[in-house]
Amino acid sequence: MDPDALAKAFVEHYYTTFDTNRAGLANLYQEGSMLSFEGQKIQGSQNIVAKLTSLPFQQCHHSITTVDCQPSGVNAGMLVFVSGNLQLAGEQHALKFSQVFLLSLDNFI
Numbered sequence: 001m002d003p004d005a006l007a008k009a010f011v012e013h014y015y016t017t018f019d020t021n022r023a024g025l026a027n028l029y030q031e032g033s034m035l036s037f038e039g040q041k042i043q044g045s046q047n048i049v050a051k052l053t054s055l056p057f058q059q060c061h062h063s064i065t066t067v068d069c070q071p072s073g074v075n076a077g078m079l080v081f082v083s084g085n086l087q088l089a090g091e092q093h094a095l096k097f098s099q100v101f102l103l104s105l106d107n108f109i
Contacts, residue, residue, distance in 0.1 A: 006069075012064075026046070033048060060088050064084040081100050
């Protein structure tokens with residue numbers, strides 16, 4: 001599969017799941033996965049999902065602006081950079097966001 005198409009498919013799946021069922025993100029993380037969020041480092045699938053589900057908003061919608069990817073030498077993986085807007089329920093203005101993922105082939109084999 002084309003790396004750009006794979007990155008876009010992953011991003012679409014990730015943010016659709018985030019917006020509708022954050023707990024469903026658990027299978028996208030491993031125990032060695034780490035989330036860096038506002039100065040905190042959270043490791044492991046369960047801990048990451050606990051953090052994401054404890055965010056102070058229940059409803060949101062991500063609008064993706066850019067998805068850029070490049071190969072990573074780590075386990076034949078891929079770095080994926082995402083930027084876009086995050087609209088929270090009841091808020092007039094969207095927030096800008098960016099996120100970087102390191103996708104590993106270990107998850108797909």
